[in-house]
Amino acid sequence: MSDPDTGGRPNLIRRTAFPTSVSRAVVTPLQPSVVYSSPDPDALDDQYEGRARGYTYGREGHPNADVLAQMIDRLEGGQGGIITGSGMSAVTATLLGLLGQGDHIVGGNQLYGRSLRMLTQDLPRWGITSTLADPTDVAAMAAAITPATKLLLVEVVSNPTLRIADMEGIERLARERGLILVVDNTFTTPVGFPAFSRGADVVIHSVTKLLAGHSDVTLGYVLTREAGHRKAIYDTNVTLGLTPSPWDCWMAERGMYTFDMRFERAQANAAALADLIAEHDAVETVLYPGRRDHPDHNRAGALLNGQWGNMVSFRLRGGRASANALTRAAPGLAFAPTLGDVGTTLSHPASSSHRALTREGRAALGITEGFFRVSVGCEPFELLRQDFTAALDAARPG
Missing domain, CATH: 3.90.1150.10 (Aspartate Aminotransferase, domain 1)
Structure with missing residues (x-):
């Protein structure tokens, strides 16, 4: 059909409707759109202010990320997980979202190498300090806590020496001292250790690894217990542009099935x-x-x-x-x-x-x-x- 506004030539730009169907796709559709159209400014307000569910801009969230997050949520036993662009972006968004100048972290002394670098070299430039301690020894973790300590960061199984953290003791220590317990659960996965149901305030995964499982995507995941923590981490993730690719999310969902x-x-x-x-x-x-x-x-x-x-x-x-x-x-x-x-x-x-x-x-x-x-x-x-x-x-x- 010709469009009279174009001199009789058909207009193909953003005017072709997506087909409707009484059946639905068995496979999750891949939606690479960077931006989403709303009917009017009021509808956009409703989305941003939480009165309506919708998507606006890909950096702020997209359907493929939400589908993947819900799958991992079910494994961890929580809801509202955030998908990020990589495992390290999950660590970055968590630490920068929850901490500020003058805050202190106690971290396990055998964290992933880049996590160790962040704690010891990068965060100090932003006024956040850290002390590393042996997570197999709760007394050592407790001795590293200072009045400025706000957060404990541990991996259940250390990288690469495979030592096992005293998670029961560390969880108890975090509760007694009023500290945020962040667990990187990448090695163990929720099947090996359901970190969220075992007391972690924040759970991190490098989805790149066992969850996706095929070395063809780069993604991270963060789950929080408190809504305020989620908002702080989500806002940091969006502001820093730690955006997950819809394609990677779609591929990771496929990997999760097996x-x-x-x-x-x-x-x-x-x-x-x-x-x-x-x-x-x-x-x-x-x-x-x-x-x-x-x-x-x-x-x-x-x-x-x-x-x-x-x-x-x-x-x-x-x-x-x-x-x-x-x-x-x-x-x-x-x-x-x-x-x-x-x-x-x-x-x-x-x-x-x-x-x-x-x-x-x-x-x-x-x-x-x-x-x-x-x-x-x-x-x-x-x-x-x-x-x-x-x-x-x-x-x-x-």
Whole structure:
């Protein structure tokens, strides 16, 4: 049909209505629109002031982010989760949203490397200070608290040494001192540790990892207990532009459908792999919470309800030369600083996530040049047996 305003030529710009249907799509529609049209200024007021539900501008929220947030909300047992552009943007929005100049954080001393950098190098430039303490020792956490402390930040399972925080003691400490307890639940996932129902005030996930599970999206998630905390974090996220992509949210939703199956298979592989690695003479130490020789095995059993996770760490007897030999002898194992993929990946913290620490700082955490973290995937275990046997054989010192 011709449009008389265009000299008889049809106008194709924003005038074609989306088809209506009595049936609905089984798959969530992908909606990449940056902006949404409202009928009039009053309707826009109603949306911004909470009288009506709607979308305005993609940086402030979009349908694909909300669908994904609701899925993770159900796992954590809360509602109103916020999707952010990455795991670190979730950490950033939380800390900058809840803290101000003069505030102090007590953080676990084995947080993700970039979280450690934020606490020790970036936040001090904005007048926010921190002290790092051992989260396996509640007395050490308590001793680090000052009159300016406002927030505790911990990971249930530390990265990369897989130590288990005393979550019961830390939760009790936070309640007694009136502090906000923020838990990064990325390693454990809500299946391994339902952090929200176990007392966390704020729960953070890097959706990039196990939840999405295919190394093809970058997203974060934040869930809060108090509405005021949610608003502060949401406003910070929107103001700083830590916006999640609709495409990434749509892909992560797809990955979430198989999360339970992937996590179960990866955990079974991890338990078997930890035993295999422990028997090899090139290895000095294996760290896996499900093994009885793990220093926090009993605590892990009480907290994780038999969900030991898919992460295995080990320390070679040799140094950098052995580390190089191991990765070169296993081309089928992706040597990549990530975790949570369907395939197994190897990470070398000394040259990746924890390279910003001094050699002495890494040594204090037990991270040597021969230290590796393994994110175990869903491959047939026999394939992993072959790859790791060849790699460890090549890594023997000398």
